[in-house]
Structures are given as C-alpha cells and as structure tokens.
Amino acid sequence: MNKRTLGREGLQVSALGLGCMGMSEFYGQGDEKESIAVIHRALDLGMNFLDTADMYGSGANEELVGRAIRDRRDEVVLATKFGIRRDGATRTVENNPEYIRAACDASLRRLGVDHIDLYYMHRRNPGVPVEESVGAMAELVRQGKVRHLGLSEVSADTLRKADAVHPIAALQSEYSLFTRGLEAEILPAARELGVGLVAYSPISRGLLSATLPSADELPADDFRRHLPRNTGENAEHNRALAAGVKRIADAAGVTAAQLSLAWLLAQGADIVPIPGTKRLKYLEENAAAADLTLTPEQLGALAAAVPADAVRGTRYPSMGEIEL
Numbered sequence: 311m312n313k314r315t316l317g318r319e320g321l322q323v324s325a326l327g328l329g330c331m332g333m334s335e336f337y338g339q340g341d342e343k344e345s346i347a348v349i350h351r352a353l354d355l356g357m358n359f360l361d362t363a364d365m366y367g368s369g370a371n372e373e374l375v376g377r378a379i380r381d382r383r384d385e386v387v388l389a390t391k392f393g394i395r396r397d398g399a400t401r402t403v404e405n406n407p408e409y410i411r412a413a414c415d416a417s418l419r420r421l422g423v424d425h426i427d428l429y430y431m432h433r434r435n436p437g438v439p440v441e442e443s444v445g446a447m448a449e450l451v452r453q454g455k456v457r458h459l460g461l462s463e464v465s466a467d468t469l470r471k472a473d474a475v476h477p478i479a480a481l482q483s484e485y486s487l488f489t490r491g492l493e494a495e496i497l498p499a500a501r502e503l504g505v506g507l508v509a510y511s512p513i514s515r516g517l518l519s520a521t522l523p524s525a526d527e528l529p530a531d532d533f534r535r536h537l538p539r540n541t542g543e544n545a546e547h548n549r550a551l552a553a554g555v556k557r558i559a560d561a562a563g564v565t566a567a568q569l570s571l572a573w574l575l576a577q578g579a580d581i582v583p584i585p586g587t588k589r590l591k592y593l594e595e596n597a598a599a600a601d602l603t604l605t606p607e608q609l610g611a612l613a614a615a616v617p618a619d620a621v622r623g624t625r626y627p628s629m630g631e632i633e634l
C-alpha cells in the first residue's frame with residue numbers, strides 16, 4: 311500500500327490505517343480470532359497504521375492489538391490515546407500531567423511494547439491548559455516511550471497552542487463525506503502548521519457503505535442504535551444520501567465504502583483515513599480503495615449527491631457528552 315506522511319517530523323504511515331475500536335466495543339460483538347486475523351491481513355497488505363485507545367473495551371482493545379502484533383512489532387506504526395477515564399458508566403476527561411504519565415505506562419503494559427509511535431490526547435479538558443498537557447506528552451517523547459504526538463477533536467486554536475509546545479504529527483478527527491465540519495477552520499489550520507489529518511469514522515460508522523442495517527435491526531449493545539443520524543426521519547434522509555453514493559459507486563464498479571475512502575484520500579495527501587472493521591471481507595475491500603483515483607466527473611457527482619451540510623442529525627446524542 312502507498313505511504314503518506316503525517317506531520318513535519320515525517321511520520322510515514324500507510325495511506326489507509328486500520329481502526330481497531332470496533333473489535334472490542336461499540337459496534338456489536340467481535341470475535342477475537344477474526345479480529346487478530348484482520349490485523350495480520352492488514353499488515354500483510356502493507357496497511358501498517360493501527361489505531362486503538364486505552365478506553366476502547368476499557369483496556370481490552372489495547373491488549374488485543376498487543377497480542378496481534380507481538381511477533382510483528384517492527385512492521386507496525388502503533389497509535390493509541392489517553393484522556394477518557396471510565397469509572398463504571400461515568401466518563402471524565404483527564405488531561406493533567408500526572409494522569410498522562412500513568413496512562414502512558416499503562417498503555418505500554420497492555421500493548422506489550424516499549425514505545426508508542428503516535429500518542430494522542432483523546433479529548434480535551436479545557437480546565438487544563440493544553441500547553442501543560444503537551445508539555446507532559448513531550449516529556450514522554452524525551453524518555454523514548456512515545457515517538458510522535460497527536461490530538462483528537464480539538465479546535466484550530468488548541469491545535470496552534472499545542473503545536474507551539476511540541477510538533478504535533480496528527481490531528482485525529484471525524485471526517486467523511488457525511489462529516490465536514492472541520493473543513494472551514496480546523497483543516498486549514500492543520501495545513502498551515504503542517505499537521506496531518508487522521509480521519510476517523512471515514513465510512514460514517516458504516517452508514518456510508520449503504521449496507522448498514524437500520525437502527526432497530528442492530529444488536530442491542532450497538533451504540534449506533536441511539537445516534538441521531540440513524541434514527542427517525544434523519545435516518546431516512548441519510549440513508550437516501552448513502553444510496554446516492556452507492557449509485558455513483560456502482561457506475562464506477564466499486565463499493566460505496568470504497569468510494570467514500572477514495573473521496574477522503576482525494577482531499578489531500580495529508581489525509582489518512584482509518585476505516586474500522588473486525589471482518590476480513592471489509593478489510594480487504596477497504597484496503598483496495600487505496601489504489602483508486604477518482605476522476606473529476608466522479609468527484610463532481612459526489613459533490614452534487616452529498617453537499618457539505620446534507621447529512622441530518624448530530625454526530626453524537628449530545629455533543630456535550632464524551633462519546634466515541
């Protein structure tokens with residue numbers, strides 16, 4: 311698979327990464343054996359950029375990734391995140407230096423590695439100056455525990471402040487045909503600074519594949535059952551938009567998921583989507599999207615089918631809540 315470069319320190323990663331979150335939580339039951347096979351197949355295909363976080367499955371996802379890469383650590387660019395603390399059903403955002411140091415050691419232990427290639431602050435707590443948090447993260451780089459730093463879901467202003475303390479290799483935020491909010495200010499700021507953009511939920515959590523079952527057909531523990539984009543009239547509207555993407559994909563001889571990934575790759579060489587899956591079938595389908603180059607006509611058709619603000623419903627049930 312082609313490589314892309316994240317940030318001005320030159321972190322090289324595969325053009326598409328693999329999101330591992332759904333292997334442990336949020337999108338129905340996973341199967342550990344298949345999840346590990348997915349990670350191995352991704353590495354075989356040169357998709358070497360793996361994404362996890364300490365909170366996914368309350369640590370179980372990092373342990374799973376750690377088991378999968380035990381004999382293949384050198385092939386992997388390993389990204390994980392700290393900052394969302396779970397205490398039963400309660401979640402808090404922790405950004406203070408002492409917490410960051412302990413979280414990093416715990417992630418290294420669960421992953422079974424001696425360093426993390428890209429360490430993100432998962433969410434920001436505005437009560438802690440970002441300079442303080444990034445200062446503590448930079449100390450982890452000096453200690454050799456971490457190679458590069460990232461932030462997730464922060465504003466342009468926070469990104470600028472953070473990057474002034476230590477180069478930020480990547481901003482990880484939600485970006486897809488259906489989620490375009492960062493195009494106005496955040497993406498331009500990242501570009502001005504030379505910060506790469508890691509696009510999470512690039513298939514809009516399955517919606518853009520045009521194959522996602524309706525909310526009430528999803529498993530009881532699937533968190534998408536309650537997402538505003540998947541329920542009521544919003545769902546009808548958004549599924550019609552996804553059907554429009556599928557029509558363009560059909561004409562191109564690809565799937566709607568592949569077209570959605572190729573659209574993101576076409577937005578700039580600094581963008582690295584990280585589609586998530588726990589199935590070999592989807593992994594192979596998604597990986598093949600790295601070889602697609604869209605024509606101006608196809609890009610035009612997508613722009614007409616999905617205007618930037620076309621999707622209905624917020625990304626999370628309440629934007630004030632800490633959700634994943």
Ligand SMILES: NC(=O)c1ccc[n+]([C@@H]2O[C@H](COP(=O)([O-])OP(=O)(O)OC[C@H]3O[C@@H](n4cnc5c(N)ncnc54)[C@H](OP(=O)(O)O)[C@@H]3O)[C@@H](O)[C@H]2O)c1
Pocket residue numbers: 328329330331332337361362432462463482483509510511512513514515516517519521567568584585586587588589592593595596634
């Ligand atoms: N920084 C953050 O706050 C944040 C938030 C969310 C996610 N993330 C990261 O980003 C990664 C990707 O995002 P995501 O998993 O939320 O969303 P996504 O990649 O847009 O969609 C994943 C969902 O789509 C399905 N899917 C994947 N490929 C498909 C295909 N070719 N055809 C049909 N369905 C397909 C998957 O099914 P299966 O589950 O059945 O395989 C899964 O349910 C996560 O794994 C996680 O590492 C980060």
